[in-house]
Amino acid sequence: MKFPLYFSKKIAFSKDNKNNLSRVIVFIGRLSVALGIIVSLITVSTGLGSKKAIKERLADFSGHISIKSTRSNSSYNSSVLDTSHFYPEKIKNLPEVASVQKYATVSGIFRNEKNFAGIIFKGVGKDFDANRFKKFLIEGVTPKITEDGYNSQIVISKKIASDLNLKLNDSIVAIFSKEDRSPIYRKFEVVGIYKTDIKMIDDLVVIGGINQVRKIQEMGPNDIGGMDVFLKNINDVDEVFPKVENLIGLKNYAEKATDKYPQILEWINIFDVNIGLIIAIMLIVVVINIIMVLLILIIERTNSIGMLKTLGASNGQIRSIFINYTLLIMIPGLIIGNLVGIVLLYLQKIFGFITLNPENYYVSVVPVDLNPLYIFMISFGILLVSALSLVLPSFLISKISPVKAIKYN
Numbered sequence: 001m002k003f004p005l006y007f008s009k010k011i012a013f014s015k016d017n018k019n020n021l022s023r024v025i026v027f028i029g030r031l032s033v034a035l036g037i038i039v040s041l042i043t044v045s046t047g048l049g050s051k052k053a054i055k056e057r058l059a060d061f062s063g064h065i066s067i068k069s070t071r072s073n074s075s076y077n078s079s080v081l082d083t084s085h086f087y088p089e090k091i092k093n094l095p096e097v098a099s100v101q102k103y104a105t106v107s108g109i110f111r112n113e114k115n116f117a118g119i120i121f122k123g124v125g126k127d128f129d130a131n132r133f134k135k136f137l138i139e140g141v142t143p144k145i146t147e148d149g150y151n152s153q154i155v156i157s158k159k160i161a162s163d164l165n166l167k168l169n170d171s172i173v174a175i176f177s178k179e180d181r182s183p184i185y186r187k188f189e190v191v192g193i194y195k196t197d198i199k200m201i202d203d204l205v206v207i208g209g210i211n212q213v214r215k216i217q218e219m220g221p222n223d224i225g226g227m228d229v230f231l232k233n234i235n236d237v238d239e240v241f242p243k244v245e246n247l248i249g250l251k252n253y254a255e256k257a258t259d260k261y262p263q264i265l266e267w268i269n270i271f272d273v274n275i276g277l278i279i280a281i282m283l284i285v286v287v288i289n290i291i292m293v294l295l296i297l298i299i300e301r302t303n304s305i306g307m308l309k310t311l312g313a314s315n316g317q318i319r320s321i322f323i324n325y326t327l328l329i330m331i332p333g334l335i336i337g338n339l340v341g342i343v344l345l346y347l348q349k350i351f352g353f354i355t356l357n358p359e360n361y362y363v364s365v366v367p368v369d370l371n372p373l374y375i376f377m378i379s380f381g382i383l384l385v386s387a388l389s390l391v392l393p394s395f396l397i398s399k400i401s402p403v404k405a406i407k408y409n
Contacts, residue, residue, distance in 0.1 A: 030333035032289035036282040037337025040378045045345050047275040049369035054362050058257040063228025064237050076107035076120045078225025085249035096236045101127045104213040104225030108176040120204045123213035140168045140192030151209030155192035157202040176216045197358035287389045294326045319394040
């Protein structure tokens with residue numbers, strides 16, 4: 001074992017070399033490291049967890065990638081997909097794709113005796129992924145879609161149900177209108193109530209049968225207004241997106257789930273800025289405290305430095321001793337910080353005791369992403385930055401004269 005590391009361990013773990021001042025300094029150093037680890041872990045895990053949860057909610061509700069006609073533009077009334085050079089089977093058979101589902105949309109109004117609400121009626125077919133949708137259901141069931149006839153069952157959001165005072169099995173009249181045509185009235189039965197916590201969806205979207213939309217939009221019996229593509233892994237979306245674009249033809253276009261709602265994408269990007277800012281602040285605090293610990297330990301052990309120099313130790317060896325000594329002091333703080341941070345995050349992940357306002361944050365409970373890689377990188381990063389930051393202050397040792405140091409007490 002090299003001399004600097006051996007000597008560092010001897011003085012770091014010795015019980016006889018710690019006076020009251022040393023204990024206070026060591027405690028401050030370890031506390032700052034532990035707090036830095038805890039805050040960094042919570043910031044990264046909740047920030048990345050929020051980004052992941054919002055993206056997954058958007059994707060699981062309306063597909064990781066959606067295909068529409070270029071004639072639809074931003075209209076809520078979908079136009080028929082162009083079938084030339086459009087290969088839905090090839091898209092479905094891509095190895096990264098889990099499933100696809102067709103849909104068509106039309107805008108309208110729900111009205112009853114007490115209130116009214118604007119809606120987007122999303123008609124789905126028999127390939128509707130009911131199992132994926134179940135995570136959003138809070139009451140009732142999903143409609144049974146067979147595409148035989150006109151299904152009157154619908155699923156509405158909790159927000160719409162609250163605004164119109166609707167319950168399961170209640171009936172509601174919808175009004176749809178198009179230019180140069182009389183209003184179209186349809187009566188539906190509420191069989192399910194969902195909640196995504198994403199305001200732009202919960203305020204508007206109603207799920208029902210695609211044949212209802214085909215009739216209202218005067219589509220053909222096999223026409224569709226769009227297709228939702230669900231992937232096996234949300235992280236593959238950037239890789240799969242160009243593959244999908246090559247299979248949809250020139251008169252259709254594809255968009256990612258987050259691109260549908262640019263305000264949500266902007267909100268998600270804020271997390272990266274906040275995470276970076278908080279970690280930077282924590283690093284500065286930890287580094288300042290660790291440098292303070294090193295300088296005080298050097299002053300406290302000036303006599304020992306003089307003895308080491310007298311015995312032939314070089315300035316570089318003595319600097320290594322004190323840097324190693326300071327880093328060894330940090331290790332208990334790293335362990336305690338990780339244990340406390342992981343326990344707190346695990347409890348939040350299981351019990352969700354910290355809640356949020358979904359209208360502002362798009363999630364109702366603080367989500368947690370406990371990734372072992374992030375945990376390791378935070379601890380290793382703080383240890384590495386601290387080690388590098390100690391190099392310059394350690395040069396104070398070279399200014400200490402052996403003769404004066406031995407006399408110093």
